[in-house]
Amino acid sequence: MTSMPRISRRNFIIGTAAVGGGLALGLRLPFGPGVVRAADGSPEINAWVVIRPDDTVVIRVARSEMGQGTITGLAQLVAEELECNWSKVTYEYPTPGQSVKRKRVWGDFSTGGSRGIRMSNEYVRQGGAAARIMLVQAAANQWGVPAAECSAANSVITHRPSGRTVTYGRVAEAAAKLPAPDPKSIKLKDPKSWKLAGQSVKRLDTMDKLTGKQVYGFDLKLPGMLNAAIRDCPVFGGKLKSFNAGKVARMKGVKKVVRVGDSAVAVVADTWWHAKTALDALPVVWDEGPNAKVSSASIAAVLKAGLDAEQAFVGNQAGNANAAIASAPSKIEAVYSYPFQNHACMEPMNATARYTPDKCEVWVPTQDGEASFAALLAASGLPADKCEVYKINLGGGFGRRGAFQDYVTQAVQIAKQMPGTPVKLLWSREEDMLHGHYHPIMQCKLTGAFDASNNLTALHVRLSGQSILAAVRPHIVEKDKGRDPLVFQGLATSGEHAFGYTFPNLLIDHAMRNTHVPPGFWRGVNINQNAIFMECFMDELADAAGQDPLEFRRRFMAKHPRNLGVLNAVAERIGWSKPAPKGVYRGLAHMKAFNSYVAAAAEISVQDRGKVKIHRIVAATDPGYAVNPAQIERQIAGSFVYGLSALFQQECTVKNGRIVEENFDTYNSMRIAQMPKVECIVMPTGGTVWGGIGEPTICVAAPAVLNAFFRATNRRIRTIPLKNHGIELV
Amino acid sequence: MVKLTINGKSHQIDVESSTPLLWVIREQVGLTGTKYGCGIAQCGACTVHIDGKAVRSCALPVSAAAGKRITTIEGLAAGGVLHKVQKAWLDHEVPQCGYCQAGMIMAVAALLAEKPRPTDADINAGITNICRCGTFQQVREAIHAAAKA
Numbered sequence: 001m002t003s004m005p006r007i008s009r010r011n012f013i014i015g016t017a018a019v020g021g022g023l024a025l026g027l028r029l030p031f032g033p034g035v036v037r038a039a040d041g042s043p044e045i046n047a048w049v050v051i052r053p054d055d056t057v058v059i060r061v062a063r064s065e066m067g068q069g070t071i072t073g074l075a076q077l078v079a080e081e082l083e084c085n086w087s088k089v090t091y092e093y094p095t096p097g098q099s100v101k102r103k104r105v106w107g108d109f110s111t112g113g114s115r116g117i118r119m120s121n122e123y124v125r126q127g128g129a130a131a132r133i134m135l136v137q138a139a140a141n142q143w144g145v146p147a148a149e150c151s152a153a154n155s156v157i158t159h160r161p162s163g164r165t166v167t168y169g170r171v172a173e174a175a176a177k178l179p180a181p182d183p184k185s186i187k188l189k190d191p192k193s194w195k196l197a198g199q200s201v202k203r204l205d206t207m208d209k210l211t212g213k214q215v216y217g218f219d220l221k222l223p224g225m226l227n228a229a230i231r232d233c234p235v236f237g238g239k240l241k242s243f244n245a246g247k248v249a250r251m252k253g254v255k256k257v258v259r260v261g262d263s264a265v266a267v268v269a270d271t272w273w274h275a276k277t278a279l280d281a282l283p284v285v286w287d288e289g290p291n292a293k294v295s296s297a298s299i300a301a302v303l304k305a306g307l308d309a310e311q312a313f314v315g316n317q318a319g320n321a322n323a324a325i326a327s328a329p330s331k332i333e334a335v336y337s338y339p340f341q342n343h344a345c346m347e348p349m350n351a352t353a354r355y356t357p358d359k360c361e362v363w364v365p366t367q368d369g370e371a372s373f374a375a376l377l378a379a380s381g382l383p384a385d386k387c388e389v390y391k392i393n394l395g396g397g398f399g400r401r402g403a404f405q406d407y408v409t410q411a412v413q414i415a416k417q418m419p420g421t422p423v424k425l426l427w428s429r430e431e432d433m434l435h436g437h438y439h440p441i442m443q444c445k446l447t448g449a450f451d452a453s454n455n456l457t458a459l460h461v462r463l464s465g466q467s468i469l470a471a472v473r474p475h476i477v478e479k480d481k482g483r484d485p486l487v488f489q490g491l492a493t494s495g496e497h498a499f500g501y502t503f504p505n506l507l508i509d510h511a512m513r514n515t516h517v518p519p520g521f522w523r524g525v526n527i528n529q530n531a532i533f534m535e536c537f538m539d540e541l542a543d544a545a546g547q548d549p550l551e552f553r554r555r556f557m558a559k560h561p562r563n564l565g566v567l568n569a570v571a572e573r574i575g576w577s578k579p580a581p582k583g584v585y586r587g588l589a590h591m592k593a594f595n596s597y598v599a600a601a602a603e604i605s606v607q608d609r610g611k612v613k614i615h616r617i618v619a620a621t622d623p624g625y626a627v628n629p630a631q632i633e634r635q636i637a638g639s640f641v642y643g644l645s646a647l648f649q650q651e652c653t654v655k656n657g658r659i660v661e662e663n664f665d666t667y668n669s670m671r672i673a674q675m676p677k678v679e680c681i682v683m684p685t686g687g688t689v690w691g692g693i694g695e696p697t698i699c700v701a702a703p704a705v706l707n708a709f710f711r712a713t714n715r716r717i718r719t720i721p722l723k724n725h726g727i728e729l730v
Numbered sequence: 731m732v733k734l735t736i737n738g739k740s741h742q743i744d745v746e747s748s749t750p751l752l753w754v755i756r757e758q759v760g761l762t763g764t765k766y767g768c769g770i771a772q773c774g775a776c777t778v779h780i781d782g783k784a785v786r787s788c789a790l791p792v793s794a795a796a797g798k799r800i801t802t803i804e805g806l807a808a809g810g811v812l813h814k815v816q817k818a819w820l821d822h823e824v825p826q827c828g829y830c831q832a833g834m835i836m837a838v839a840a841l842l843a844e845k846p847r848p849t850d851a852d853i854n855a856g857i858t859n860i861c862r863c864g865t866f867q868q869v870r871e872a873i874h875a876a877a878k879a
Contacts, residue, residue, distance in 0.1 A: 067826030067863045202823060209828030210816040212763015212803035216829060219762035227757075252746065273753035346767050346775060346829040346862050395765070395829030396862050429768045630823065634868065638826060641864025664772040664860060673854035675866035 035176045038092075043176035045134055047094070047105040048078055048127030051172035055155050057084045059091050062099070062106035063116040064367050065205060066397035068694045069631035070116035072203045074124055076627055077117070080197040081128030081189065084168060085155040091204055096373035097388040109369040112402040112521055114594040114692020117627055121690055122188070129186045131175075138175035139166050191625055191686070200630030217365035217392045218350040222422040225352070226255055228414050229275035230425060232264040232435050235288040235657035236516050239263050242285045248278040257282065258417045260410050268414065272426050291516040292657040299441060299515050299654060300337070306464030306511030307335065307445040313512065315463075315488030319505035324458035328449030332544045334537055336446070336718040338465075338529035339651040340517055340659075341439035342667060347395020348432040349407040353415035354422040355380060360387050360412060365394035367402035375405035379412035398642070399521035403472055404437045430662040437520025438652055438659075440466035444533040448541045449505075456541055456556075458505035461533065463487060467512050468519045468526070484512065489526040489593065490699065491534065496595040496691075497527065500563035501538075501556040517654060523642055527593045527699035532720065535589035535703035539710065549707065550576055550588065562685065563590050566599035566620040569681050573618045574601035584615060587707025589700040596623040596691030600700040602676075606712040610727040614644075614676035614705060623691035626684040633680040636697045640678055643701030645670045648722045648729045674729045732796050736761070737805025747793035751785075752776045754792045755802060763803035763832045767860065774859030777833035777840075778802050784840035803832035806839060815839045818876035826863035834859045838873055847877050 036044040042052040050058040059078045065071040071091050079089055099106045107123060108115075132152055139157040140147040143164060150159050155168045191198065208214035233240060243265045245257035253274030260266050265284055269275035306312075325331055351364040353376075360380035366372040372389045380387060394401060411425040427435070442465030449458040467484035470477045477484050487510045489497040499508075522528070542552035550571050557564045567590040571577075580586050583605045590599035603616045619636050626632055649668040653660045661667040702720070709727075710716050717725055734741045736759055743758045755764050755778070764787060767775030771789040778787045779801040787795075806813045812820065815838050825831045834857070841848060841856040848856065853873055861869070 067828065069826075206820055206823055206825055206828075209825040209831050210812070210819050210835065211807060212761065212832050214828055215762070216765075218766070221760070221762075271753065271757040273749055273757060344862060346773070346827070346860070347765070348767075394827060396827050398862070426766075429766075429770075634823070634826060634865070637867040638864030641866060642862065663770055664768045665770060669773075669860045669862060670864075670866075671854075671858050671860065672866040672869060673858075675864075675870070678867055 035173070043172050045131040045172060045175050046127055046180055047102070048124060049082060049131040051168050053169045053172070055085065055088050055167050055169035057082065057089045057155070057168070059089060060094050060106065061091050062094055062109050062369070063120065064109070064111040064369070064391060064394060064397070066111070066367065066394040068116065068635055069203060069628060070111065071205055072201070073117045073627040073631065074120065075204060076197045076201060077121055077125050078128035080194055081125045082132050083152040083154065086196055086201065088155065089204065093369075093391045095388055095390060096369040097384070099370070100373070100384055110371065110402060111367040111397070112399055114695045118595065118690035118692050125188050126183055126186055129188060130181050130183070133181045133186070134175040134178045135168050135171055137178055138171040142166070142171060142174065197627050200628055203631065214393055216347050216395045217352070217363065218347060218424070218426050220352050220363050220392060220424060222352065222354070225422040225424055226268050226270060226418070227272035227275050228266045228268045228423050228425040229272060229279040230260060230264055230266040230410060230427060230431060231279055231284065232431070233286045233288065234434050235286065235292050236518060237291045238286050238288040238657070240265055240284070241287045244283040248282050251278045251281065254278045256418060258414055260413045264410065266410070266414050266425065268418065268423055272424070276428060288657060294516055294657045295655055296653045299517070302515070303337070303441065303443040303464045303513050306513045307443055307462055309464070309511045311511065312462065312509035313483035314507070314509045315485070316491055316493045316499055316508040317506055318503060319458070321458045321460045321505040321507035324505040325447055325449040325460060328457060329452050331447055331449040332540060333445065333447045334540055334718060335443060336533045336536065337443040338439070338441065338532065338720050340441050340654070341522060341646055341650045342433055342436040342652055343396070343398040343400035343522055344433070344667060344669065345394070345396030345398060345400055348427045348429055349400070350424065350426040351407045351411035352422060352424040353411040354420070355412060355415040356419050358386060360415070361390065362408055362411060363390045363392055364408055365392050365401060366405070367394065367397045367399070371403060371405050372408050375408040376412055379409045380416065398523040399525070400437065402521065404520060406435070429664070433662045433667060434659050436652070436659070437518050439522035439528065440468055440519040440526070441515065441517070442466065442529045444529070446533060446537040448537070448544070450545065454545045456503065456545060459503050461491065461508040462511065463509070464511040465513050466515060466519045468521060470512065470514055471519050482512070484510065487526055488530075490530040490591045498592050500560045500590060500592055501553075502559045503556060516657070524593070524695045524698040527591060527696070528643070528646065528702070531589060531591045531699035532703050532706065535591070535700070536706050536718070539587070539707045540716065562597040562622055563592055565685065566590055566597045566622050566683065569620040569683060570599045570601040570618045573679065573681060574603065574616070576601065585708045585711035587704045587709070587711060589703035589707065591696070591699050593696035593699060594692035595689050596621055596693065596696045598696040598700050600697070600704040602704040602708045604705060604708045604712060606709065609713065610725070611730045612705070612709065612727060613730055616679065617676050617701075617704070618679045618681065619697055619700070620681040620683055621693070621697060622683050622685050623693055624684055624687050625690050626682050629682045632682050632693050635693045636680045637678040639697035640676065640701045641670050643698040644705065644729065647702040647705060647720060648727070651721050651724070670729065732792050734759070734792070734795060734800060735798070736800045737802060745792060748791050751778070751787040751790045751792045751795045755787065761802050761804050765829055765832060767830065772860070773830070774837055775830045775833040777836040777859065779836060779840055782840065782843060784837045803836060806835065813839060814876045814879040815842065818872040818879060822868050822872040822875060824865050824868040824872050826865055830859060830861045834861065834869060838869070838876070842873070842877060848873065
């Protein structure tokens, strides 16, 4: 084990003490041959499982917990195979630096794209199974019996012929010295025989969230720590020209005013309030650049031109849609649009950094510890073995804290100017609103053609707007000859975002129109707008054909049985075949996203033309496998809060090159009074592929409600958010 | 110098009187359970009790709280026993990310002190905190459960 990482005891103590213990794990040099130890000296059976002498099982979770329940779900999967006592399970995060040193033994840290459980289920279950095999072997060795005569349950190993037993804690030390079994020899349980996975066990991380004890990124305290408030040029792409530090140098608590990169300035002070107060008083001159001329109207005009542009990237096609539309006896056309939106995590962006030429450390609430680590390496200029990231709990993520690590870069840039002093950078809400990576802006023109008997013969979906990947992962776009494949989520030919219909003539294409406003992965990503465009237009097509929206959809879904399964489930539960209560109107929508199939049916009523009351929403999801149904239901109910807030209330508009909405007074979010009753149908149908949970359902919230709104009012709303139409959720 | 009584303990604090109570609680007193979300009393993440009433501390100058009885999330569980709202939150597994929940719990505890058996309409009128994870369905269930406890 000479390849073991050399992480000093001192660094580990600082790391864990800072976050209240248990969150960052440290590794000591091995005590005995072949044994890797956790911080408290307990033996590591393998990278996923540490067992303490008192039988406590520590399960390592590389993905980040931001409320979605991934810690509990992944621990359930490890524990299922480990056959341990669930009441003695706890968890910890490995650090990205350790993972790098151990050849990425924990795999991917990225916690976006609803992939926390679905993309790591297999290797974490194998980790649990491998640890169980080693523990059983250790007991068998101790007893001098064949391992095949022993079995494990509830953290106890039993030698069946003799009835002898031993607990995991007693053999952990010996098990840790055994070689790991060949992964190919490990047979995982059939999910049908699961006892713990698949159950709605309680979350492992609730208690500290009730008492104020849970430490989030911006709660962090380090000895000698200072606080920083920052202002980046409000115009994206603009630069910092100058600032007059002398004006604020004598303000209370101020320690230093620093340039951050080429576009931002920060005040470092004893407290954050002092830093912010001084920053507000700091005279700053910006070089706003040419983007200062851009407005929402100028962006909309660029996108509008794309709706009829000749050049476009094809995402999905069948037959010859253009020819079929040109020769059709009748057709309908509609244009929809979706705005920029901010993630608006409850906890604004923050990171804490300490820099010396020998070591740079960052404490950060992150959805991707490795992305934070990469940002730290780049900003510090130090090699990987001199850097470390400690993940702290997130006050919301929603895609803002994964691919984008701008706050880490800034924190390191500030800390480098004050070597040895830990500096906590916290963005104000206003800074957070003005410097997002926004939900991409998109317009869409849909054209449907009918034959003389009112049969739909062709559909053209023309998207025009922003590409996230062109901004964030340009190499993917380059490899695809300029096309962004992600823009077709929910409309794609195949894969985890496959289209849920088959039409004889189909063309779905994208005129890429990028803006200076940086786009990002916003919970659900491109399915949000695509579900509105497609599922609302399906209702428009059904009306044009004089058919019931459900019946009309079903005609094109014969080859999409799992889409149909969830759609039928919500239709049945909402009572689609029977009339709605008087004054109540229904709408529905479905989509495949992140390898899950989701559908929603809404019942609403509308007063005074625009006061919408949602009485009930039924939501179905088929994720293949359901690890913790109670947590899935919470994610689904919460998806309606995120999705309906976006539908009714949220838009980031652009004026003079910058975002106008700076806080929750102009960028509102749903409250409990507006929360509809959500009934969840969790209906996993197995298969070889696991689907995600955190994101898919968001996209069906808006079209289900918009379709019901049309039934109620005969008004077809095609631009989001509804507040711009005088429509509010009550 | 401002004199504050927080969770039954008195503090003499050298701070400008215009500083929002939230930042004094967090940075001078060192209790970080109370959260910053907006700074303009919109989201409720900073909710504390002042003389038993729910107050958004991010937009309240510390001078306005001087001499009054302040309770933060850390002081809600008297003698280490969970408050009935915390207990209901645990039983119903309300929190997701949990960041807004300290403020939510404080708002609900104050509502129940005033209206021990709130109707849904009382809840709608009295609880206006933002939760971006969207825990409202569980929040409502847990409020009714706490009211019955």
